[in-house]
Amino acid sequence: MNTSMPDLAVTGSTGVLGRLVAGLVANAAVPQRLLVRTPAKAPQLPGATVHPFSYEDREASVLALAGAATLFMVSAPESEGRLGQHRSFIDAASDAGVRHVVYTSFLGAAPDATFTLAREHHATEEYIKSSGMDWTFLRDSLYIDFMDALVGDDGVIRGPAGSGRAAIVARADIAAVAAAVVLNPEAHRNASYDLTGPESLRMEDVASILSASRGSTVTFHDETLPEAYASREKWGAPDWQVDAWVSTYTAIASGELAAVTGNVEMITGRRPVSLAEFLAGKVG
Ligand SMILES: NC(=O)c1ccc[n+]([C@@H]2O[C@H](COP(=O)([O-])OP(=O)(O)OC[C@H]3O[C@@H](n4cnc5c(N)ncnc54)[C@H](OP(=O)(O)O)[C@@H]3O)[C@@H](O)[C@H]2O)c1
Numbered sequence: 001m002n003t004s005m006p007d008l009a010v011t012g013s014t015g016v017l018g019r020l021v022a023g024l025v026a027n028a029a030v031p032q033r034l035l036v037r038t039p040a041k042a043p044q045l046p047g048a049t050v051h052p053f054s055y056e057d058r059e060a061s062v063l064a065l066a067g068a069a070t071l072f073m074v075s076a077p078e079s080e081g082r083l084g085q086h087r088s089f090i091d092a093a094s095d096a097g098v099r100h101v102v103y104t105s106f107l108g109a110a111p112d113a114t115f116t117l118a119r120e121h122h123a124t125e126e127y128i129k130s131s132g133m134d135w136t137f138l139r140d141s142l143y144i145d146f147m148d149a150l151v152g153d154d155g156v157i158r159g160p161a162g163s164g165r166a167a168i169v170a171r172a173d174i175a176a177v178a179a180a181v182v183l184n185p186e187a188h189r190n191a192s193y194d195l196t197g198p199e200s201l202r203m204e205d206v207a208s209i210l211s212a213s214r215g216s217t218v219t220f221h222d223e224t225l226p227e228a229y230a231s232r233e234k235w236g237a238p239d240w241q242v243d244a245w246v247s248t249y250t251a252i253a254s255g256e257l258a259a260v261t262g263n264v265e266m267i268t269g270r271r272p273v274s275l276a277e278f279l280a281g282k283v284g
Pocket residue numbers: 011012013014015016017018036037038041053054055056074075076077078085104106140141142143146171
């Protein structure tokens with residue numbers, strides 16, 4: 001056992017969300033282990049030790065986690081093998097004696113969720129529960145941060161979202177929740193939190209807020225399903241990936257992402273930012 005090592009382990013600190021969480025933990029003067037694939041990319045933070053690993057490398061993961069009590073696990077980037085990576089890492093955490101896993105899941109995670117990747121998040125949640133470790137699931141809505149990237153070169157957002165709404169949320173607000181949870185895990189033991197922004201927007205609303213921010217017109221085109229698949233063909237992506245892209249929009253159309261919750265404010269004490277505030281640089 002690495003008894004002299006920090007109790008808290010944080011993954012993803014070379015990416016956006018994990019880096020924010022690690023920064024908040026360091027600001028709270030709490031020691032942490034940063035589990036990273038490339039140590040040279042790890043943020044330099046007071047009280048942080050750096051440990052090489054990857055989700056799929058069970059041996060390195062067990063070594064990096066030995067003696068850790070709490071683990072912040074950022075979901076791996078979308079890939080066909082993501083669930084397998086998650087399961088391998090969860091097995092390693094359990095073997096290493098981790099007591100509590102805080103996992104970034106997705107709003108409406110369920111076996112029959114419209115958004116195909118929310119089904120993987122559900123399977124990951126179930127796997128963590130079956131491990132016997134304590135858990136907290138942060139069920140993130142769609143990230144506000146990516147709305148601008150949905151706009152095509154022609155100023156059009158295309159997708160079969162109809163007039164459905166999504167309660168999009170900023171990554172900085174998710175990070176603030178995650179930091180609060182990992183710094184006081186006992187208060188959030190075996191809890192699932194639906195994490196949303198302050199308002200629920202139609203894609204038409206997103207387009208008009210982006211128009212105001214850019215100073216140029218952005219519109220939303222409500223594609224039919226065949227149109228959605230046809231317009232994404234040019235990327236040559238595998239079926240699972242295209243299904244994930246298209247089902248982001250059909251999930252909005254279904255209403256599964258519409259509900260606004262007060263969980264960000266309840267946990268952080270701060271109102272989450274809106275899309276307009278985020279675009280104006282007020283990121284928490
Ligand atoms: N709610 C949403 O709208 C939404 C949208 C997109 C993504 N997400 C999810 O949110 C997660 C965090 O978002 P983000 O913006 O922080 O992503 P990001 O900036 O791409 O960071 C991903 C992090 O995961 C690490 N990583 C990737 N593959 C790994 C592996 N096999 N083993 C160990 N670590 C690995 C990366 O390490 P390297 O630096 O070594 O690559 C990086 O630190 C994403 O990974 C994704 O699952 C949610």
